[in-house]
Amino acid sequence: MAQEQIILRWIETGRLRSRHHAAFAAILDDEERARARHFRFKEDEIMFTAAHALARCTLSEIDGRPPHSWTFRIGPYGKPAVVVAQDAPEIRFNLSHTKGLTIVAVAIGRDIGVDVEKITHPAPLEIADRYFTRQECDLLLRSAGRRRDAAFFSIWTLKEAYMKALSRGMDLPLDSFVVDLDPAHLARSDQDKTWERWQFWQDRIGASHIAALAVDWPDADALPISGRAVDPNELSSLCGAT
Secondary structure (H helix, E strand, O other), X not given: OOOOOEEEEEEEHHHXXXXXXXXXXXXXXXXXXXXXXXXXXXXXXXXXXXXXXXXXXXXXXXXXXXXXHOXXXXXXXXXXXXXXXXXXXXXXXEEEEEOOEEEEEEEEOOOEEEEEEEOOOOOOHHHHHHHOOHHXXXXXXXOOHHHHHHHHHHHHHHHHHHHHHOXXXXXXXXXXXXXXXXXXXXXXXXXXXOHHHEEEEEEEEOOOEEEEEEEEOOOOOOOOEEEEEOOHHHHHHHOOOO
């Protein structure tokens, strides 16, 4: 992986089979497997396991380490971080999953956050009234029908990605910063005096999902993203299954 590159990988969880789940679980550590077993529904366990296996295999694209060898620490707001040697590059990653899709983003030396959502019709617009800023609500009102639904999920995923990049999660008030669309960018942040340094990326994945990425990237150049889908069989092979 080049120093100035962002790796983005995703997998469609609806295509997973029991043989895939077994291969993914085999490379997780004991703590991850225990967390997976605590899910009430099997679908959620499979999605969690796939997300963490995908994260490990994506990290292994950097230096060829075996996927099972990565270790992690949990930050004060619950965001996992890679444990690296003192003289090694600071690898940062984030993951997100929703019904049907899980996605992982990796960068070196850059704060990064990613979010993915399944687009539903109608969108839960009542959430916007509670959590979006006036500017964001006005943006929604300028759209209609399914365009409004799409705009809602665009705003929501961008806000989630930014909060995750800051490692604050829901501790960060959703109305303390403003995102805008066309192009996607951060218009204001009360929490960050140097908010202009952030860059966003957003795109549809398939017919029913939208993903957003927030990266601490003050460079004027566009984000150098290497993004693609990962086939379940490919991920199983990366996990060591034959």
